[in-house]
Amino acid sequence: MNNILKEQETMKADMQWNLHKAPIVEVSVDRMDLAPGPFTMSYGFDLQPMKLSIKRAGLLNLPLLLESGAGRLIIVSGYRRIAALLEMDFKHLPARILKEREISSLDVLLINFFDNLATREFNSVEKGMALSRLANHFSAGEILSHYMALLGLPSRQPTLENYISFDRDLDESLKRGLVEGRISEPAAKALLDLMPEERKAVGQLFLDLTFTINQQKQLIELLKDISRTKTTSIADVLQEQRFLDIRSSHSLNGPQKTKSLLALLRLQKFPRLSRAEETFKKEVLRLQLPRHVRVQAPSYFESEFYRMEISFRSGKELKDVIDHLAGVDGLRQLGNPWEKVA
């Protein structure tokens, strides 16, 4: 933390602008560019707490605006405050005004960056926005050395590229999914490797159904493998009737649809393994083993050794189970299901 503070101090010392010189003016919202613009880095926030705060305590910190040569006002900091005020139907609001000719755009950006950094956590898209905007002014090396750690990120080029892509390449719905946790960060990174059309199709699937982080990763890997083998696009794979049927099914709930979808893809990618697993499962069921006995195949049948687990309350119960098992027809044939399927 000390290093971070020192870093901030060094960078602020480089800044020539004294913020207190900026006059406070009552401005009309009509003069303001309300799009996020080149300086703001707020995304996916909840306005309710801000509205409540303004309602109860007033506007404690004034937004900072940059007046362009043409007289338009661009938001530097206070994007959330302005959004809350707009929702509360304010037509005029007080703000500090910077003049474009008096301050460099880099200094303006850094004012907002450090203002945000000091007061809140950034979500993944916001980190991407910050880095993307910093990349307009600094080299990758400078960002890696000075800014990644401030955002709690490792100073690695691929990480920097990924976050910038979150801002620049993910469409609105995927950004929202990422911020809301419906798309995991690793999955978002994997989506960036896909063609835009494929990214959209897979992303939509994540938004429509419920996936765990692992399932998202698995889905993307399976789709990439299958589309490569079939030399078709991922979007085309997902358009196959059997996938559409699962997605539109009324008898399956969200998690069940996810599971069915993955099972179907897995069957395509791993036909022999899937058949072996299925055969083994059926064999075990057919044995009708006692309730407290579990038989497990080795992972992917790679080892030779299967496991049987017996839960029991007494030696007598154990003995009974063992006696019972000794008489189970078919126990001798258990194992190596891949030898029994073509």
Place this chain on the structure above:
Amino acid sequence: MMPCFQIEKVLLEKGVEKYRLFSRIRERIAGIPQVWSDQGFVHQAADLQQMGKKRLHLVEFIGDILKPCPGTRNHICCGYQILNAATNCPLDCSYCILQSYFHESDLRIFTNIEERLGEVFRLIDTDPERIFRIGTGEFTDSLALDPLIGWSDILVPGFSTRKNAILELKTKTTNIKGLIALPERRQIVVSWSLNSPTITAREEHGAASLRKRLEAAKTCQGEGFIVGFHFDPLIPHPGWQDDYLRTLDLMNQYIDPTRVIWISMGSLRFMPALKSVIEQRHPRTMILDGEFIPGLDGKMRYFKPIRMDLYGFMREHLDSWHTDLGLYLCMESDEVWRKSMSWTPGDSTRLSRFLDNRVKKFFG
């Protein structure tokens, strides 16, 4: 004879000029742009596509000159030892593990190899009862850069006089001119990696065609060398049985099976991190199409019965060509050995012994 691979730049670290290898190749690299550094080269994040395959980097090697093959747990290993002559390879096989194995790219040539060979020979000489099977083909192709570097001149004479060691030069090229110009034949195994014609053509970029490799092997046999072959990685693909049979037909045309010391087989396996490298560098590859599962050593491998099918098929047909080819599996489990080869050495020690006996049989 294949041309020597195109080298566009030579990076030289200060100090390499004092080694004999540098004097040997000084004239051969004279026409190539050279860059000297007195503090080593900062590792450049190499262009993923190029991987420094056209950049020769002459360095002094300071690690262990001889290293046991990095066998993995739960698998039977042949006990081969790697002589560190170079790292990385000018060939560009899509399945190559070297794509993600070394931190540093470039064709790194260890210029002090000649000076350090003494360590290897002392080790061999102090343990005369032990057979040392040593090769340079694990971290690079043994002969791809031979016309430029002259490894055969450097390595062959010393090994050739030692009865308890063999040097295996493993290649996918036809660069045998330097080798056959030498008078030595004893204790040298020249071996070729083979695959099906489809895999060779589609996935082994920059390597010689199958026929050319086997022609070179035939020439070597004719010149009195003992040869070996390595079907590694075996890769199932549409029509793989017929395709691999075509390779065996070619072997039958060119090779005298009685002068083959061993034929190894292994199926495609890789650390999970290699997959994305392959996807990026070889987007049209077919090698990732199989049913890969995480093996007991953490590497991705084909589902066990697929591996058994591959080995069983190859064993059956190789056996019908000749019954004494020294067939063995590379990094497989006891179960896979038993079920696909119909025998098993049981453990790495006994596989080593089996291969040592092959050495004794061929070199006395």
